[in-house]
Amino acid sequence: MKVALIPMRVEVGNFEANWREFEKRFEEALKHDPDFVVFPEYCLTGFNEWDFSGAKLYDEIVERVSRLAREAGVYIVFGLLEPYKNCVYNSALLIGRNGEILLKHRKFQEPMKFCTGNTVKTAKTEFGKVAIIICGDLYNKRIAKWIRRKRPDYVFMPMDRSPWGEFNLAEEVDDMGRRVAFLGVRTFIVNSFGHWDSFGGAWVFDADGTLLASTEGEKTLLWEEQL
Template sequence: MKVCLIPPKIEIRNPAENLQRFQARLAEVAPYQPDLVCLPECAFTGYLYEHEDFEKFAEPIPGETTDVVSKLAKECECYICFGMTEKAQEDVYGSAVLIDKAGQLIHVHRKISEHPPFATGNEVEPINTEFGNISVLLCGDLFDDGVKASVSRDTNILILPLARSFDGKSPDLERWLKEERQAYADEVRKVGVTGLIVNSLEDSALPEASFGGAMIVSPDGEVLAESEHGTDKALIFEMGSVMAKGG
């Protein structure tokens, strides 16, 4: 199984432009024939949490954005996972969707470890695919021991879309290497499942800008592959036998 993690450089509050950029990035990686393409949390809008932003940018699932990405998945014959702000009938959620290579929306994960004004999800459900069982956690879910404990033992691949930044300069390669990189790998090890981590990249001039980068972590917490911190470089990796759970 070949996976492609794309930490896109996005323009906050400009989903049309960001979708166009993603379409171009997908065309770039298509020759590698990825089976699964993963994007970050809030992949096309940036992480927004004000009510006025919810009014403008939150969307139903399925909706306009999922329809566009479904067509791309079908054209490229690959699974695509991405995060978005979901406008449900009762509330707004930070969510991630998984679309299969036929363009069918097969899974929605609502972020559990989240703060108001978002509503929160309440379960982590493994989805059976031709590549094994796939589960999704969103950003803060990875650092919540209760949420991690709810990941099914039958899960083979854990997709982890993030929109994380530092409380200060971001990106910050020195801080990433000294403090953060191993912490992420350790959280994946606690689950004991191969983790696909992909983070959004925003303008570093903005306060609390997401710092980009992507990495793949084995069930025992070994970083198997990674793209550069602070970049939007795609990470393409052949999974092989690393999908097996740790002992």
Template structure:
């Protein structure tokens, strides 16, 4: 397997501020491109912020949203995994992660396992995905996407590997103590 340079876009998205977060994604894509990255991975709900609750419908995007198309176009010569609230054709909301490559949307994974414990109440606001697939990528390997809680279930990485994934990418956002902001600890998955 060839060497793949991965950039982790460790950012603290502004809650509900889609335009500001989109702008930051564009900046980080250009920075990663300039530093020779092949793949840029953004956090779970990096385009919207995580604890959205009732804001979810306001920041949801369909896959044909021009803002997502603009971000997709910015991946020419690059692969990126971005995460957002996806609104389906039947108006259900999903926590989604998309593989964007060479200016095209290559794959979308909808979070399968929605936590409902502690401060997590995702099932109240989101629908669960029902498809798990690996996809070929411009990186020359199969890629499997998962989102946070999905990886707590052993079947997910096993199924992705059996489906051809050679790289497993799990995007996650969890409440923390703002350690990343102090530059003492880099947090990434």
């Protein structure tokens, strides 16, 4: 199983520029024959508090990404804003090799004005069961309970994390590892780059929280899982 984690450069509110970057990085990743290509949280629109206008592009985004997945025959994981009735979810999708939506996760750990998710689902692939969580969900106790109950083989986590307070990246990564150990599942994490001051990077953690591989900035992380 080959995974490409892409810390994509994101411009807030500039869908067409983000789409060009998405396609470019996707085509670059295909040279390595991946099975999964993973992008960050709301990577095609960015998000500026509390501007939910990017949610209007949900259907177009799904159509475009599904086409890429179908044409390349790969799985794509990515985040986007999802409109629902009078509110918006911060969601992430797993698109299958045939372009269908196999899995949708709605983020738990969000402040007011977002709708929030209340469950974790899994999808079956030829590599085992996979689940998706988003950024701050890693620090949510309810999420941890769902993951331990569902027992996926892999977790994919798009994020859009920017430094705040007394930020230390090494400490941040150590903390992510401790949280992954609480889930007890091999976890693939990718952060956006350039959205405000998002620092990019991608990480693969073993089920016990050990850091197995990482990249910095906007460099793609390529991981091959021996099954």
